[in-house]
Amino acid sequence: MNARGLGSQLKDSIPVTELSASGPFESHDLLRKGLPCVKNELLPSHPLELSEKNFQLNQDKMNFSTLRNIQGLFAPLKLQMEFKAVQQVSLWISVIIHSTCMLLWIGRTLFQY
Numbered sequence: 790m791n792a793r794g795l796g797s798q799l800k801d802s803i804p805v806t807e808l809s810a811s812g813p814f815e816s817h818d819l820l821r822k823g824l825p826c827v828k829n830e831l832l833p834s835h836p837l838e839l840s841e842k843n844f845q846l847n848q849d850k851m852n853f854s855t856l857r858n859i860q861g862l863f864a865p866l867k868l869q870m871e872f873k874a875v876q877q878v879s880l881w882i883s884v885i886i887h888s889t890c891m892l893l894w895i896g897r898t899l900f901q902y
Contacts, residue, residue: 840847853865875890 853868856864856868
């Protein structure tokens, strides 16, 4: 036996491959990627799930389109500028007022049923 010891001989003689599995039996690496990675890889389980996920965005697009057709180009632009101005409030004292103002501006209530 040499001066490096038995442990180093075993380590040198046994090739160590990558410990991550690949192929159809691959498991998710939660320590490195986390749970959101697994959630993002899942497919929608119901056909309406994707539609419901984008409901608010689709509703806003439809409202701005209707507003543009009725009142012209300036009305949706004005509302978008007001919305961005409300979003940019950065004083920490007015965080509660800011979130309440955002909910009221969007038209949502504080209590969801």
